[in-house]
Amino acid sequence: MQYSKLILSWLMIAIIMSACAGSPPTPTATATLEQPTPSATATINWFPATATLTPFPTQPATPTPEVIPGLGALIFMDDFSQPELWSPNPYNTGNSIISNNLLTLTIPEGSTAGSVTILRNLPVISDFYARVQVQLGLCRGKDQFSFLFRVFSPSDFYRFSLTCVGELRLERVVSGKPFVIRDWTVSPEAPLGAPGEVKISVYAAGQDLKVFLNDHFQFSVDDHILNQGGFGFSIRSLSGDPMTVIFSKLIVNEVAAKTGTPAKPTSASPTPTH
Secondary structure: OHHHHHHHHHHHHHHHHHHHHOOOOOOOOOOOOOOOOOOOOOOOOOOOOOOOOOOOOOOOOOOOOOOOOOEEEEEEEEOOOOHHHOEEOOOOOOEEEEEOOEEEEEEOOOOOOEEEEEEEEEEEEOOEEEEEEEEEEEOOOOOEEEEEEEEEEOOEEEEEEEEOOOEEEEEEEEOOEEEEEEEEEEOOOOOOOOOEEEEEEEEEEOOEEEEEEOOEEEEEEEOOOOOOEEEEEEEEEOOOOOEEEEEEEEEEEEEEOOOOOEOOOEOOOOOOOO
């Protein structure tokens, strides 16, 4: 009996001690913070591609236009209606025909180094601005067509020539001997063979000589040897092929001198100065 009470006492003591110690703490769930999904790192393009521009059509280089200073009154206009004003060279190896307001120079096939020249000796002019329209009927390679000015005689004149591959040259011919003032140079304004058209213009004031194609300045030179004369045209075939060039509307104006007085045509015989 006494032994049972002792066991009961020990049991109660254990229960009381257990109550005092309390229940073990329930572990608190720790909230796990989700790490944000890393975004892709931006790649810096240090040399971004630029938008490709649509290029403008390439335009051929053209000579710088130059304004003709001090153009004066009309001296004359030749519409090629009076054949008697023109004199063909007796040594021509081709033909010159003035008809229907056109001057047509032709060289037949097989005429190697064949040439045709025709001159208008009156009026005799010193300073002027002259232009003429040219149409190529048959013209190939190095075949040449020329505008002659300050023509003192059939053997003395300035010759501005073009080839059918777009080249230009200016010569002075004295006593039949040519001297190159400006050698061959290419111009985008020159027609490349037939069919082609071009307006040739020459400005002469004293020793100042300027040439133009289609109203675009080509080049200028100073030359004082021939100071007055008439006009003319010529063609030359170097290939032996037939050649046809047509000229129309020769228009000649005065140019104002530096003193303001326009240059006048003269009826006196021109005299080349040497």
